[in-house]
Amino acid sequence: MNSKKVRWLAAPYGLWMAGFIVIPLLMIFFYGLTDRNGAFTLSNLFSIAAPEHMKALILSLLLSAVSTVICLIVAYPLALILRSRNIGKGGLMVFIFILPMWMNFLLRTMAWQTLLERNGVINALLAALRLPPIAIINTPAAIVLGMVYNFLPFMILPVYNALAKIGDDVINAAKDLGADERQVLIRILMPLSVPGIVSGITMVFVPALTTFVISNLLGGSKILLIGNVIEQEFTRGSNWNLGAGLSMVLMVFILLSMALLGRYDKSGEGGAF
Amino acid sequence: MSLPLIELKNIEKSYDGNLILDDLNLSVKENSFVTLLGPSGCGKTTTLRIIGGFETPDKGSVLFNGQDITSMPANRRPLNTVFQKYALFTHMSIAENIAFGLRIRKKPQSYIDDKIRYALKLVNLEGFENRSVDSLSGGQQQRIAIARAIVNEPKLLLLDEPLGALDLKLRQDMQYELIRLKNELGITFIYVTHDQEEALTMSDTIVVMNKGYIQQMGTPEQIYNEPENAFVADFIGESNIVDGIMLRDELVEIFGAKFVCVDKGFGVNKPVDVVIRPEDIDLVKPEDGTLCGVVTHLIFKGVHYEMEVTTPDGFEWLVHSTDMFPVGQKVGIHVDPFDIQIMNKPESEDEEAAGVNE
Incomplete structure (x- = not known):
């Protein structure tokens, strides 16, 4: 096949990219950098400094960071177990952990809502056991729980893949040279799985930072994340310019965090860099 | 020790x-x-x-x-x-x-x-x-x-x-x-x-x-x-492994021809495996050989020629020699006594694997 023909085959993707990526992005930039009358302004960007926006951004960064760390702490040992046990070559176990992803994201989060409610399933169970009820719904903790639950598979998969790639011989070689299990973990497995960890962090942190569904459902109306603020500007507030401006600021934060992570991921498996 | x-x-x-x-x-x-x-x-x-x-x-x-x-x-x-x-x-x-x-x-x-x-x-x-x-x-x-x-x-x-x-x-x-x-x-x-x-x-x-x-x-x-059994002989280098009968000490019969060897203690008229390395076979005039055959295959290998000599019983002997004999030529096969290696036949598959031959 000659190269001209090949180039034509890429045309649909070019159209797709132009129509659904480039043009929407340009529109966001346009709205973000103009006011309601279409005049150029930077006030939409600077409005991130407004106390209520700053508070939402900081809370978002904090909750997504906490969720990411919890995901990593939960996923890493699990991925290690999957790797060493070789349970059906890890396939079945990984499959089971991925399974919830096949159900609707909203549905799963709403299920947590019913579980956590003041008169929900968990409190009913606690009452049956004559234990005091927990008031977790509509707190930041509930949001973190929702984030960890929803995004955990995105951490497990890349970390497991990175660990599974490390050959048994490499681990045996380390043991042969005198390393015990702990030294094998710290000196061999962890450094060699950094690309997977970086991918996992990116894939959990970015969606957690921008989510508004989880905070809507589990955080109630009192806790606003930056995602909720942006969503409200587009839906209820009808201030597209402000929403777009805040989106651009958020985008800068995401790009910064990915650039930071990319420095630890030389193989280029995770992130955009 | x-x-x-x-x-x-x-x-x-x-x-x-x-x-x-x-x-x-x-x-x-x-x-x-x-x-x-x-x-x-x-x-x-x-x-x-x-x-x-x-x-x-x-x-x-x-x-x-x-x-x-x-x-x-x-x-x-x-x-x-x-x-x-x-x-x-x-x-x-x-x-x-x-x-x-x-x-x-x-x-x-x-x-x-x-x-x-x-x-x-x-x-x-x-x-x-x-x-x-x-x-x-x-x-x-x-x-x-x-x-x-x-x-x-x-x-x-x-x-x-x-x-x-x-x-x-x-x-x-x-x-x-x-x-x-x-x-x-x-x-x-x-x-x-x-x-x-x-x-x-x-x-x-x-x-x-x-x-x-x-x-x-x-x-x-x-x-x-001195491979101890057919597996070793076959695995290490190339070899001709043929059925033989140990007539008595230091004399083995292969395809009806009597070869003098140096092995002893196998008994009388005992079926054995005989190993002869391709480079240990001397090709001579038909009348001087212990066995007679016809060259059926010839390949130049660099250091030596590789030939196949088919004897009347149908066995193809692998021969390495620096002398070349063209395909179709009648030749005699001669082997020096110390180049003949005699091995007991394994009596079963398991025994063959176990390498029991004593």
Whole structure:
């Protein structure tokens, strides 16, 4: 096949990219950098400094960071177990952990809502056991729980893949040279799985930072994340310019965090860099 | 007799119900170069992994200097391994790879630096300290893997087909390199390979294995010249293995012709396997030969001609000779008595595997 023909085959993707990526992005930039009358302004960007926006951004960064760390702490040992046990070559176990992803994201989060409610399933169970009820719904903790639950598979998969790639011989070689299990973990497995960890962090942190569904459902109306603020500007507030401006600021934060992570991921498996 | 450095006693190992090693006994003397040789699946690598501590035998024990190390984990065994696919740590520099074992044992930095320099010099890769693993060729990586093992001054070095992934020329160079290293360091090598030429070139002692049993153990000369059974004869080099009848001591009948040999003690009129190496067959005038045949195939191999001589009974004899006989020529086959190797016939398949022939 000659190269001209090949180039034509890429045309649909070019159209797709132009129509659904480039043009929407340009529109966001346009709205973000103009006011309601279409005049150029930077006030939409600077409005991130407004106390209520700053508070939402900081809370978002904090909750997504906490969720990411919890995901990593939960996923890493699990991925290690999957790797060493070789349970059906890890396939079945990984499959089971991925399974919830096949159900609707909203549905799963709403299920947590019913579980956590003041008169929900968990409190009913606690009452049956004559234990005091927990008031977790509509707190930041509930949001973190929702984030960890929803995004955990995105951490497990890349970390497991990175660990599974490390050959048994490499681990045996380390043991042969005198390393015990702990030294094998710290000196061999962890450094060699950094690309997977970086991918996992990116894939959990970015969606957690921008989510508004989880905070809507589990955080109630009192806790606003930056995602909720942006969503409200587009839906209820009808201030597209402000929403777009805040989106651009958020985008800068995401790009910064990915650039930071990319420095630890030389193989280029995770992130955009 | 000095105590053996490593001893395997009644080792048994199976995977998923398949018996890999059955009652294996092996003893390796200090400062020897022992090669475990056999086809894939013969249990040679499993044997090595049991010595290295990466597998636990189902039965039997491993002794190191007389001390039982069967249940000692790999990281505490006083030996080191060179793996088939090098298994270098790709996230570390060459120097850090070599230093790994020394750092684990918390050696001082100056000692480590000296050792790195010494080891790189030993494997002819001076100045490679700060290179990355990925920038090295296969042969260089293998040298680093060897350097990484020997800086720990093990008494025993296990090598699992270390040259298997290298091309022919490099493999031959590395063979000499390994022999030189072995002599300079004075440590015991246990080497696993399926390459019989490699085994013959490098070892003091060859252990030929098949189906989990040791078929024969001996010097390269013994293994080549006096194979104990048809498997060894067939696996080591090329050979003609024919049915014969031992008429009496020092006389064997092959296809109706009587050959004088040097073997004794097989009894009278006993069916035996006879091994004759292709280079040991002399082609002579038909009237001077013990057997007569016709040249049916001729290939020029460089050092010698390879010919096939078909005798009236239909057997095709493989002959290596520097003299050329054209296809179709009638020739006589002559074999000197000491070039004929007589072996008992195995009585069953199991016995064949077990190498029982006494």
